[in-house]
Amino acid sequence: MNYYAGVDLGGTNTKIGILNREGDILKSRIIKTLSAEGVDNTLERIWKTIQELAQELDINIKNIKGIGLGIPGPVLEQSIVAFFANFPWERNINIKEKLEKLTGIETKLDNDANIIALGEAKYGAAKGSKSSVTVALGTGIGGGIYIDGKLVSGAKGAGGEVGHMKIVKDGKLCGCGQRGCFEAYVSATGLIREAVSRLTVNKQNLLYKMIDGDLMKLEAKDIFDAAREGDAFSLDLVDYEAEYLALGIANILNIINPEVVVLGGGVALAGDILLNPMREKMVKYALPVTLEELKIVQGVLGNEAGIKGAVGLFN
Known part of the structure; x- marks a missing residue:
């Protein structure tokens, strides 16, 4: 069975969950974003949390087929963040490339408001x-x-x-x-x-x-x-x-x-x-x-x- 990781990156807290293909949340956790410690540190802790959640669910990490992120800022081609709202990070960071290199899992991202809209469209009030x-x-x-x-x-x-x-x-x-x-x-x-x-x-x-x-x-x-x-x-x-x-x-x-x-x-x-x-x-x-x-x-x-x-x- 295939699974996915969803990440809602916030200024203070980041929500992370493991979901099935139907969009059901199997397990989730909230961690501190700690953006001041740098983008790489945040992404590494997100990946560590995904691994921990998968282990707790007894899911082989190879069965996680995608990592999706909602980002506070404009996103180009579901890959590059033009700038991060209220984050001390550089402009035009390719988050897709960084996370795929770290995890080996296909990664897609979009603006956090767009992601909320997509959630309501596919799994919520506008389904x-x-x-x-x-x-x-x-x-x-x-x-x-x-x-x-x-x-x-x-x-x-x-x-x-x-x-x-x-x-x-x-x-x-x-x-x-x-x-x-x-x-x-x-x-x-x-x-x-x-x-x-x-x-x-x-x-x-x-x-x-x-x-x-x-x-x-x-x-x-x-x-x-x-x-x-x-x-x-x-x-x-x-x-x-x-x-x-x-x-x-x-x-x-x-x-x-x-x-x-x-x-x-x-x-x-x-x-x-x-x-x-x-x-x-x-x-x-x-x-x-x-x-x-x-x-x-x-x-x-x-x-x-x-x-x-x-x-x-x-x-």
Whole structure:
């Protein structure tokens, strides 16, 4: 029987798993990435962990037919990482070559957001569809596009960066350094920034009471919780979020026209209080044909999306 290793390389922690061809995780482990110790050190510890997991499962290492990695950065030809986000590593490192030399096992890699999208497309919320776009609404916004069995990575590995499409001309400053990005409005960071701005001048609301007046404590979840309690101030913030989310998703629909949109990340966990008004507002921005039979669903793989998607590179 053939097996695969999936690796989700993170800034602090790296998740590693052994999976079967169907994408079932047989055993997994989390190790510290320790990127400051260098790329070779990290890859050697990843390989050591893969060997240990295989031994614990009583799997001959020769039966591991592929190693897939999700990488925080743009990836060229499933091989070369143009640069690593928040890693002190060199640019244009051929990770495929390094790991294959170390392990003797075929290796493929892609951007971590693309890998999550691939996981949801092949094993998760969009399984069975020919086209899907996954949008991860967290501290920032990650995205991945899956069309006819393949990820759309682009010429320089930046395909699927939906968080940085512009939805407001010369709008709010984004963490990428540009202005008006989808991420600057719809991410948890963007929503909190808008909420803090409003709370500075309006303290007569449930949300302000919930955080005891400490704006540094505010989280996106607090806004949705207060909105569920009927707080008009927080409901206005949810409406703000739904409006920009509808605009961004509609732009994606007009360009890609996918069968399924998968929403993941902490903001998507708000559920119907956000997603229902978003759906209502999308009719203003999306071409009607793109909404026909469209499914908008929440991601189901959670923390397993990275290692499952990495193995999806082989299947």
